[in-house]
Amino acid sequence: MSRHQITRLRHDTRRRTLTVTAIEQLGDHMRRMVFTAPELNDFVSASADDHIKLFFATDAGDTVMRDFTPRRFDTAQCTLTIDFALHDSGPATQWAAAAQVGDSLSIGGPRGSAVVPDDFDWYLLIGDESALPAIGRRVEELREGVPVITLGVIDGPDDEQRFATRALWTGHWVHRAGVVADDAERLLGALQGMALPPGEGFVWIAAETTVAKALRAHVVETLGHPREWTKAAGYWTRGHADASDKSLDG
Ligand SMILES: Cc1cc2nc3c(=O)[nH]c(=O)nc-3n(C[C@H](O)[C@H](O)[C@H](O)COP(=O)(O)OP(=O)(O)OC[C@H]3O[C@@H](n4cnc5c(N)ncnc54)[C@H](O)[C@@H]3O)c2cc1C
Numbered sequence: 001m002s003r004h005q006i007t008r009l010r011h012d013t014r015r016r017t018l019t020v021t022a023i024e025q026l027g028d029h030m031r032r033m034v035f036t037a038p039e040l041n042d043f044v045s046a047s048a049d050d051h052i053k054l055f056f057a058t059d060a061g062d063t064v065m066r067d068f069t070p071r072r073f074d075t076a077q078c079t080l081t082i083d084f085a086l087h088d089s090g091p092a093t094q095w096a097a098a099a100q101v102g103d104s105l106s107i108g109g110p111r112g113s114a115v116v117p118d119d120f121d122w123y124l125l126i127g128d129e130s131a132l133p134a135i136g137r138r139v140e141e142l143r144e145g146v147p148v149i150t151l152g153v154i155d156g157p158d159d160e161q162r163f164a165t166r167a168l169w170t171g172h173w174v175h176r177a178g179v180v181a182d183d184a185e186r187l188l189g190a191l192q193g194m195a196l197p198p199g200e201g202f203v204w205i206a207a208e209t210t211v212a213k214a215l216r217a218h219v220v221e222t223l224g225h226p227r228e229w230t231k232a233a234g235y236w237t238r239g240h241a242d243a244s245d246k247s248l249d250g
Pocket of ligand 1: 050068082084085087092133239241242243245
Protein backbone atom coordinates (compact mmCIF):
# COMPACT_ATOMS: atom_id res chain seq x y z
CA MET A 1 0.00 0.00 0.00
CA SER A 2 1.35 3.44 -0.91
CA ARG A 3 2.32 5.96 1.74
CA HIS A 4 0.29 8.96 2.87
CA GLN A 5 -3.16 7.62 1.91
CA ILE A 6 -6.02 9.29 3.77
CA THR A 7 -8.65 6.71 4.78
CA ARG A 8 -12.30 7.77 4.94
CA LEU A 9 -14.53 5.90 7.39
CA ARG A 10 -18.28 6.15 8.01
CA HIS A 11 -19.70 5.56 11.47
CA ASP A 12 -23.17 4.73 12.73
CA THR A 13 -24.48 7.84 14.37
CA ARG A 14 -26.73 8.07 17.30
CA ARG A 15 -27.74 10.75 19.69
CA ARG A 16 -26.33 10.49 23.17
CA THR A 17 -27.21 12.50 26.25
CA LEU A 18 -24.19 13.18 28.42
CA THR A 19 -23.70 14.49 31.95
CA VAL A 20 -20.90 16.88 32.94
CA THR A 21 -18.66 15.25 35.57
CA ALA A 22 -15.69 17.64 35.70
CA ILE A 23 -14.83 21.15 34.53
CA GLU A 24 -11.36 22.64 34.22
CA GLN A 25 -10.45 26.14 33.14
CA LEU A 26 -7.57 26.08 30.60
CA GLY A 27 -6.17 29.60 30.72
CA ASP A 28 -8.57 32.52 30.44
CA HIS A 29 -10.37 31.51 27.23
CA MET A 30 -10.97 27.76 27.24
CA ARG A 31 -13.14 25.46 29.36
CA ARG A 32 -12.48 21.73 29.37
CA MET A 33 -15.46 19.56 30.20
CA VAL A 34 -15.48 15.85 30.92
CA PHE A 35 -18.79 14.12 30.24
CA THR A 36 -20.08 10.67 31.05
CA ALA A 37 -22.95 8.45 29.86
CA PRO A 38 -23.33 4.64 29.69
CA GLU A 39 -23.86 4.93 25.90
CA LEU A 40 -20.30 6.23 25.44
CA ASN A 41 -19.21 2.58 25.74
CA ASP A 42 -19.31 2.29 21.92
CA PHE A 43 -18.36 5.86 20.98
CA VAL A 44 -16.07 5.88 17.92
CA SER A 45 -13.76 8.67 16.79
CA ALA A 46 -10.99 7.54 14.47
CA SER A 47 -9.32 10.85 13.66
CA ALA A 48 -7.99 13.77 15.70
CA ASP A 49 -9.99 16.25 13.62
CA ASP A 50 -13.33 14.43 13.80
CA HIS A 51 -16.31 16.47 14.86
CA ILE A 52 -19.47 15.82 16.77
CA LYS A 53 -22.66 17.87 16.78
CA LEU A 54 -23.66 19.45 20.07
CA PHE A 55 -27.35 20.32 20.50
CA PHE A 56 -28.40 23.45 22.36
CA ALA A 57 -31.89 24.68 23.22
CA THR A 58 -32.49 28.35 22.46
CA ASP A 59 -34.68 30.75 24.46
CA ALA A 60 -37.14 30.65 21.52
CA GLY A 61 -37.60 26.92 22.08
CA ASP A 62 -35.62 25.79 19.02
CA THR A 63 -32.62 23.47 18.98
CA VAL A 64 -29.41 24.55 17.28
CA MET A 65 -26.31 22.49 16.51
CA ARG A 66 -22.63 23.38 16.69
CA ASP A 67 -19.52 21.38 15.71
CA PHE A 68 -16.95 20.35 18.34
CA THR A 69 -13.95 18.03 18.49
CA PRO A 70 -13.90 14.90 20.64
CA ARG A 71 -10.73 16.00 22.44
CA ARG A 72 -10.30 12.71 24.30
CA PHE A 73 -12.50 9.69 25.04
CA ASP A 74 -12.41 6.44 26.95
CA THR A 75 -14.99 3.80 26.07
CA ALA A 76 -14.05 1.64 29.09
CA GLN A 77 -14.67 4.52 31.48
CA CYS A 78 -17.56 5.90 29.32
CA THR A 79 -16.07 9.41 29.27
CA LEU A 80 -15.68 12.09 26.61
CA THR A 81 -13.75 15.36 26.93
CA ILE A 82 -14.63 18.50 24.97
CA ASP A 83 -12.68 21.78 25.09
CA PHE A 84 -14.79 24.91 24.55
CA ALA A 85 -13.19 28.15 23.39
CA LEU A 86 -14.91 31.01 25.20
CA HIS A 87 -15.78 33.99 23.00
CA ASP A 88 -18.29 36.85 22.95
CA SER A 89 -21.62 35.26 22.04
CA GLY A 90 -23.37 32.16 20.71
CA PRO A 91 -25.32 29.26 22.20
CA ALA A 92 -22.29 26.96 22.52
CA THR A 93 -20.01 29.44 24.24
CA GLN A 94 -22.81 30.67 26.49
CA TRP A 95 -23.69 27.14 27.51
CA ALA A 96 -20.03 26.31 28.20
CA ALA A 97 -19.41 29.44 30.24
CA ALA A 98 -22.38 28.71 32.51
CA ALA A 99 -22.24 24.89 32.67
CA GLN A 100 -21.87 23.11 36.00
CA VAL A 101 -21.15 19.57 37.05
CA GLY A 102 -24.40 17.58 36.69
CA ASP A 103 -25.67 19.51 33.64
CA SER A 104 -26.60 17.52 30.54
CA LEU A 105 -25.81 17.95 26.86
CA SER A 106 -26.95 15.99 23.79
CA ILE A 107 -24.48 15.07 21.07
CA GLY A 108 -24.58 13.32 17.69
CA GLY A 109 -21.80 11.70 15.69
CA PRO A 110 -19.10 11.63 14.56
CA ARG A 111 -20.63 10.59 11.24
CA GLY A 112 -17.26 9.90 9.69
CA SER A 113 -13.51 10.25 9.95
CA ALA A 114 -10.78 11.18 7.48
CA VAL A 115 -7.81 9.37 8.98
CA VAL A 116 -4.46 10.96 8.14
CA PRO A 117 -1.80 8.23 8.32
CA ASP A 118 0.97 8.43 10.88
CA ASP A 119 3.58 7.84 8.15
CA PHE A 120 4.68 11.37 7.23
CA ASP A 121 8.20 12.53 8.06
CA TRP A 122 6.83 15.54 9.95
CA TYR A 123 3.60 17.38 10.76
CA LEU A 124 2.80 21.10 10.96
CA LEU A 125 -0.47 22.00 12.71
CA ILE A 126 -1.70 25.59 12.69
CA GLY A 127 -4.77 27.15 14.27
CA ASP A 128 -6.61 29.32 16.77
CA GLU A 129 -8.41 28.31 19.97
CA SER A 130 -11.17 26.46 18.10
CA ALA A 131 -8.48 24.25 16.51
CA LEU A 132 -6.49 23.57 19.67
CA PRO A 133 -8.56 20.50 20.64
CA ALA A 134 -7.80 18.82 17.28
CA ILE A 135 -4.18 19.99 17.37
CA GLY A 136 -3.66 18.73 20.93
CA ARG A 137 -5.28 15.40 20.18
CA ARG A 138 -3.11 14.85 17.09
CA VAL A 139 0.10 15.80 18.92
CA GLU A 140 -0.80 13.34 21.69
CA GLU A 141 -1.64 10.52 19.26
CA LEU A 142 1.36 10.74 16.88
CA ARG A 143 4.06 8.06 16.92
CA GLU A 144 7.21 8.22 19.00
CA GLY A 145 9.91 10.58 17.76
CA VAL A 146 8.10 12.05 14.74
CA PRO A 147 8.65 15.81 14.49
CA VAL A 148 5.42 17.79 14.98
CA ILE A 149 5.41 21.57 14.97
CA THR A 150 2.38 23.49 16.19
CA LEU A 151 1.63 27.15 15.64
CA GLY A 152 -1.24 28.49 17.70
CA VAL A 153 -2.74 31.97 17.92
CA ILE A 154 -4.16 32.75 21.34
CA ASP A 155 -4.74 35.79 23.48
CA GLY A 156 -1.77 35.52 25.84
CA PRO A 157 0.72 33.29 27.68
CA ASP A 158 -2.00 31.99 30.06
CA ASP A 159 -3.76 30.37 27.08
CA GLU A 160 -0.74 28.32 25.99
CA GLN A 161 -1.31 24.59 26.37
CA ARG A 162 1.06 21.71 27.00
CA PHE A 163 0.58 18.33 25.37
CA ALA A 164 1.99 15.05 26.72
CA THR A 165 3.35 13.12 23.74
CA ARG A 166 5.95 10.61 22.56
CA ALA A 167 6.30 12.64 19.35
CA LEU A 168 9.00 15.30 19.00
CA TRP A 169 6.77 18.30 19.63
CA THR A 170 7.78 21.95 19.15
CA GLY A 171 5.08 24.43 20.12
CA HIS A 172 5.07 28.01 18.82
CA TRP A 173 2.54 30.53 20.08
CA VAL A 174 1.62 34.00 18.88
CA HIS A 175 -0.36 36.31 21.15
CA ARG A 176 -3.14 38.72 20.24
CA ALA A 177 -2.73 40.55 23.56
CA GLY A 178 -6.33 41.78 23.40
CA VAL A 179 -6.12 43.05 19.81
CA VAL A 180 -8.58 41.00 17.74
CA ALA A 181 -7.36 41.69 14.16
CA ASP A 182 -5.40 40.14 12.48
CA ASP A 183 -4.74 36.46 13.19
CA ALA A 184 -3.68 35.80 9.57
CA GLU A 185 -0.92 38.40 9.69
CA ARG A 186 0.34 37.09 13.03
CA LEU A 187 0.38 33.47 11.94
CA LEU A 188 1.96 34.26 8.55
CA GLY A 189 4.64 36.33 10.26
CA ALA A 190 5.51 33.41 12.56
CA LEU A 191 5.42 30.92 9.70
CA GLN A 192 7.83 32.98 7.61
CA GLY A 193 10.50 32.71 10.29
CA MET A 194 10.11 28.97 10.67
CA ALA A 195 12.26 26.26 9.02
CA LEU A 196 10.34 23.13 8.10
CA PRO A 197 12.02 19.76 8.63
CA PRO A 198 13.29 17.81 5.60
CA GLY A 199 11.21 15.07 4.00
CA GLU A 200 7.51 14.67 3.29
CA GLY A 201 5.25 16.55 5.65
CA PHE A 202 1.56 16.99 6.36
CA VAL A 203 0.20 20.47 7.05
CA TRP A 204 -3.12 20.94 8.87
CA ILE A 205 -4.78 24.33 9.29
CA ALA A 206 -8.02 25.31 11.04
CA ALA A 207 -9.05 28.78 12.17
CA GLU A 208 -11.47 31.57 11.30
CA THR A 209 -12.36 31.04 7.60
CA THR A 210 -10.47 33.98 6.04
CA VAL A 211 -7.46 33.25 8.26
CA ALA A 212 -7.42 29.57 7.25
CA LYS A 213 -7.69 30.55 3.56
CA ALA A 214 -4.75 32.96 3.81
CA LEU A 215 -2.60 30.36 5.53
CA ARG A 216 -3.49 27.65 3.07
CA ALA A 217 -2.61 29.95 0.14
CA HIS A 218 0.76 30.69 1.75
CA VAL A 219 1.57 27.04 2.44
CA VAL A 220 0.49 25.73 -0.98
CA GLU A 221 1.26 28.63 -3.32
CA THR A 222 4.18 30.42 -1.67
CA LEU A 223 5.93 27.53 0.08
CA GLY A 224 4.96 25.05 -2.65
CA HIS A 225 3.81 22.41 -0.18
CA PRO A 226 1.86 19.62 -1.99
CA ARG A 227 -1.88 20.36 -2.09
CA GLU A 228 -2.76 16.74 -1.27
CA TRP A 229 -0.67 16.87 1.91
CA THR A 230 -2.34 20.05 3.09
CA LYS A 231 -5.71 20.12 4.84
CA ALA A 232 -7.37 23.43 5.69
CA ALA A 233 -10.73 24.22 7.25
CA GLY A 234 -12.61 27.32 8.35
CA TYR A 235 -13.83 26.39 11.85
CA TRP A 236 -15.92 29.57 12.21
CA THR A 237 -16.57 32.77 10.27
CA ARG A 238 -16.32 36.20 11.86
CA GLY A 239 -19.73 37.87 12.14
CA HIS A 240 -21.71 34.73 11.21
CA ALA A 241 -23.27 32.18 13.56
CA ASP A 242 -22.68 28.49 12.91
CA ALA A 243 -20.62 29.16 9.79
CA SER A 244 -17.86 26.67 9.26
CA ASP A 245 -16.20 25.71 6.00
CA LYS A 246 -14.91 22.25 6.73
CA SER A 247 -12.86 21.85 3.59
CA LEU A 248 -11.03 24.66 1.87
CA ASP A 249 -9.10 22.11 -0.13
CA GLY A 250 -11.21 21.94 -3.29
C1 LIG B 1 -14.87 20.41 12.56
C2 LIG B 1 -14.96 21.49 13.63
C3 LIG B 1 -14.52 21.22 14.93
C4 LIG B 1 -14.59 22.23 15.92
N1 LIG B 1 -14.13 21.94 17.18
C5 LIG B 1 -14.20 22.91 18.14
C6 LIG B 1 -13.78 22.63 19.47
O1 LIG B 1 -13.43 21.49 19.83
N2 LIG B 1 -13.82 23.65 20.37
C7 LIG B 1 -14.26 24.91 20.03
O2 LIG B 1 -14.28 25.78 20.89
N3 LIG B 1 -14.70 25.19 18.79
C8 LIG B 1 -14.69 24.21 17.84
N4 LIG B 1 -15.13 24.49 16.58
C9 LIG B 1 -15.63 25.84 16.29
C10 LIG B 1 -17.09 26.03 16.73
O3 LIG B 1 -17.93 25.11 16.07
C11 LIG B 1 -17.51 27.47 16.35
O4 LIG B 1 -16.69 28.40 17.00
C12 LIG B 1 -18.97 27.73 16.65
O5 LIG B 1 -19.39 28.81 15.84
C13 LIG B 1 -19.24 28.08 18.11
O6 LIG B 1 -20.63 28.23 18.30
P1 LIG B 1 -21.24 29.37 19.21
O7 LIG B 1 -22.65 28.97 19.45
O8 LIG B 1 -20.35 29.61 20.39
O9 LIG B 1 -21.17 30.68 18.32
P2 LIG B 1 -22.06 31.04 17.01
O10 LIG B 1 -23.49 31.19 17.39
O11 LIG B 1 -21.75 30.06 15.92
O12 LIG B 1 -21.46 32.45 16.61
C14 LIG B 1 -21.78 33.65 17.33
C15 LIG B 1 -20.74 34.72 17.02
O13 LIG B 1 -19.48 34.31 17.57
C16 LIG B 1 -18.46 34.30 16.57
N5 LIG B 1 -17.59 33.15 16.84
C17 LIG B 1 -17.87 31.83 16.64
N6 LIG B 1 -16.84 31.07 17.03
C18 LIG B 1 -15.88 31.89 17.49
C19 LIG B 1 -14.58 31.69 18.03
N7 LIG B 1 -14.03 30.47 18.18
N8 LIG B 1 -13.85 32.79 18.41
C20 LIG B 1 -14.38 34.05 18.27
N9 LIG B 1 -15.61 34.31 17.76
C21 LIG B 1 -16.35 33.23 17.38
C22 LIG B 1 -19.21 34.20 15.23
O14 LIG B 1 -18.48 34.80 14.18
C23 LIG B 1 -20.51 34.93 15.51
O15 LIG B 1 -20.33 36.30 15.30
C24 LIG B 1 -15.11 23.50 15.59
C25 LIG B 1 -15.59 23.74 14.28
C26 LIG B 1 -15.53 22.76 13.32
C27 LIG B 1 -16.04 23.04 11.93
